[in-house]
Amino acid sequence: MRRWICLLLLCLGTGWLVMPAAAADAWQVSPEGVVYTFGEQVTLQAHLEGETAINEVQAFLRSEGDTVTYSGPAVLQDGLITYHHDLTAEPLRAFAAVEYWFRLTPQSGEPYLSETNTFYYEDNRFDWQEHASETFVVHWYEGDLDFAQDVLNAAEAGLARAQGMLALENIQPVDIYVYASGVEMQSTLRLGGLRWIAGHADPDLGVAVVSLPAGPDQRSEIERQIPHEVMHLLLYQSVGQVYYTLPVWLKEGLASANEMRPNPDYYVILSKAVEQDTLIPMAALCQSFPQDNNVYLAYAQSDSFIRYLYQQYGQSGMQRLVESYASGEGCETGSILSLGLSLNELEQDWRRTALNDNLLEMAVKALLPWVILLLGIILVPLGMLLAGRRNAARLQAAGETR
Numbered sequence: 120m121r122r123w124i125c126l127l128l129l130c131l132g133t134g135w136l137v138m139p140a141a142a143a144d145a146w147q148v149s150p151e152g153v154v155y156t157f158g159e160q161v162t163l164q165a166h167l168e169g170e171t172a173i174n175e176v177q178a179f180l181r182s183e184g185d186t187v188t189y190s191g192p193a194v195l196q197d198g199l200i201t202y203h204h205d206l207t208a209e210p211l212r213a214f215a216a217v218e219y220w221f222r223l224t225p226q227s228g229e230p231y232l233s234e235t236n237t238f239y240y241e242d243n244r245f246d247w248q249e250h251a252s253e254t255f256v257v258h259w260y261e262g263d264l265d266f267a268q269d270v271l272n273a274a275e276a277g278l279a280r281a282q283g284m285l286a287l288e289n290i291q292p293v294d295i296y297v298y299a300s301g302v303e304m305q306s307t308l309r310l311g312g313l314r315w316i317a318g319h320a321d322p323d324l325g326v327a328v329v330s331l332p333a334g335p336d337q338r339s340e341i342e343r344q345i346p347h348e349v350m351h352l353l354l355y356q357s358v359g360q361v362y363y364t365l366p367v368w369l370k371e372g373l374a375s376a377n378e379m380r381p382n383p384d385y386y387v388i389l390s391k392a393v394e395q396d397t398l399i400p401m402a403a404l405c406q407s408f409p410q411d412n413n414v415y416l417a418y419a420q421s422d423s424f425i426r427y428l429y430q431q432y433g434q435s436g437m438q439r440l441v442e443s444y445a446s447g448e449g450c451e452t453g454s455i456l457s458l459g460l461s462l463n464e465l466e467q468d469w470r471r472t473a474l475n476d477n478l479l480e481m482a483v484k485a486l487l488p489w490v491i492l493l494l495g496i497i498l499v500p501l502g503m504l505l506a507g508r509r510n511a512a513r514l515q516a517a518g519e520t521r
Contacts, residue, residue, distance in 0.1 A: 145171045148221055148233035151199070157242050158206055158306075163193070163219055165200040165233070175224040178202035182212035182240070184323045193221065211240050213307055214296060214326045242296070242307050254278060254290055261299035262333070269341055270297055270331070273379065277346025280377050281353050284429055286438045293352050295327045295345065304330040320348045322355030322362055342379035350377040358445040366450045368404040368417070369441070372425030375418060385419035392416055393474050401466045405450035427473040428465065432458055 146169035155161035163178055176193040178200075189209045193202035200221060211217055217240050221233040241247070245260040250267035255274040257267045274295060281287060298304035308319055308328065318329040327348035331340055351374050355362040362370070375382070392398045399409070399417060401424060408417040429437055439457035444450075451462045458465065 145169050145225075145228075146223060146231055148200070148223075150236045153219075153238040155206070155240070155243070157213075157240075157244050158210070160206055161204045161211070161240075163200075163202045163204070165221060167195065167198050167200055167223075171228070172226045173223050174226050176200050176202075177222040177224070178204070178219065179222070180204060180211065180217055180219045183216040183218075184321075185212055185215075212321070212324070213240065213242060214294065214321065214328070215240055215324055245303075247296075254292060256292065256294050257297065258294060259297040267297075269338065270295060270345055273341045273345035274349055276342075276379055277349035277377055278353065280346060280379070281350050281373075284373065284376070284434060284437050285354070285357065285441060286434065287353055287357055289356070290353065291325060291356050293325050293327065293349065295329065295348070298328070298330040300332050301330040304328060318344045318348050320351040322352050323360075325352060325356075327352060339380055343382070344378075346377045346379055347374045350374040354441070358441065361445045361447075364447075365441070365444050366405040366453075367408055368401055368421040368424065369444060371408070371418060372421035373437075375422035376425045376429065382419075382422070384415070385422055388416050388419040389423060389474065392420075398470070398474075401462055402451060423473060424466070424469050427469045428458075431468075 146167060149166045149168070151164040151166050153161065153163055161180075163180075167173070167176075173195055176195045177190055178193040179188055179190045181188040189204065191202065191204065193200050202221075216237050218235050218237050220235045223231040223233070225231070247258045247260055248267070250257045250259075250264065250271055252271055252275060255271055255278075257270045257274070259267050259270070274293070278290065298307065304319075318327065320327045327345075329344045329348060331337055331344070351370065354365075354370060354373060358365070375385075397416075399413065399420060401420070404417050404421060408414050425437075428440070432440075436458055440454060443457040444453040448456060454460060454462050454465055460468070
């Protein structure tokens with residue numbers, strides 16, 4: 120099979136391959152259905168009616184938002200067109216609408232292009248349930264309705280927090296797919312042609328994919344991952360395709376700062392970097408994050424930097440900053456138009472103010488939820504033990520009185 124770049128579709132749209140009127144009357148292609156096994160194979164079928172003999176049938180597929188169109192020869196037998204597409208070699212985007220159509224080449228005359236049809240390419244290896252609000256639809260397959268409600272609540276909380284940081288309007292629906300394990304989620308993204316370790320957002324599709332295994336950390340992961348991915352999707356809704364050109368520290372910093380629970384690991388990472396003088400210049404985090412262990416430091420810095428900017432400049436300042444970068448300003452100079460300081464100057468202020476002076480405060484804020492949880496784990500059983508001893512003493516005293 121060959122790959123057809125979108126230029127082919129552009130050519131079709133501009134008349135390089137035009138469907139003649141006679142051909143349009145000669146054939147009728149009616150879709151019979153789509154059957155697929157996620158990550159393995161998709162089969163397209165259509166019924167063909169017409170009097171003119173056909174030499175060749177070519178099938179085409181393109182995922183929503185993709186720049187690549189796949190094509191291959193289809194089989195025509197007894198008026199039924201059948202095409203098998205190998206998803207292991209040419210994967211489609213997971214959780215995306217997929218367009219498909221056929222090109223008929225007759226023994227004589229011009230080629231004919233059928234109408235375009237669409238199917239939704241979802242991970243059908245699992246029996247998905249749905250739980251929705253006005254803005255969010257949670258898809259899950261393991262756990263009860265209370266679990267889905269927890270995810271939905273975290274999404275709504277993430278929306279509220281995001282609206283506190285940015286002036287977000289005209290919120291569009293968002294789909295959240297929740298996997299029961301990291302292995303299952305990673306296999307889904309891999310079969311869709313991606314390589315991700317943690318949660319993932321497809322902003323142009325309005326889809327977030329996360330893994331939330333059952334266990335003692337599930338609630339904290341819900342409150343961390345869901346608002347994080349929600350911010351990515353909302354930021355895309357706010358600025359459109361230029362989202363992909365925004366500084367990475369801005370996108371990931373906003374997403375991390377939107378989490379309901381501060382990440383206690385970030386304090387440890389930042390403290391060590393400050394002590395060893397190994398902080399990464401923010402300008403080095405504009406285009407991408409490091410591919411080694413420094414990626415965690417990049418996230419920690421971006422989170423702290425955005426929190427500092429929000430404390431200093433508020434929602435209006437953050438909105439101006441996003442709009443400045445969205446207008447095409449460079450990473451170093453975009454902040455000058457919005458906040459009056461270059462990125463380097465802002466970084467120096469952040470290092471001097473937020474890091475050197477407030478590391479202890481950061482530690483307290485980051486660790487406080489965990490300290491409270493630990494105290495609860497210790498004090499509740501201790502209280503029950505003491506209460507039991509007091510009750511036993513009362514019973515013993517009552518027995519001696521008798």
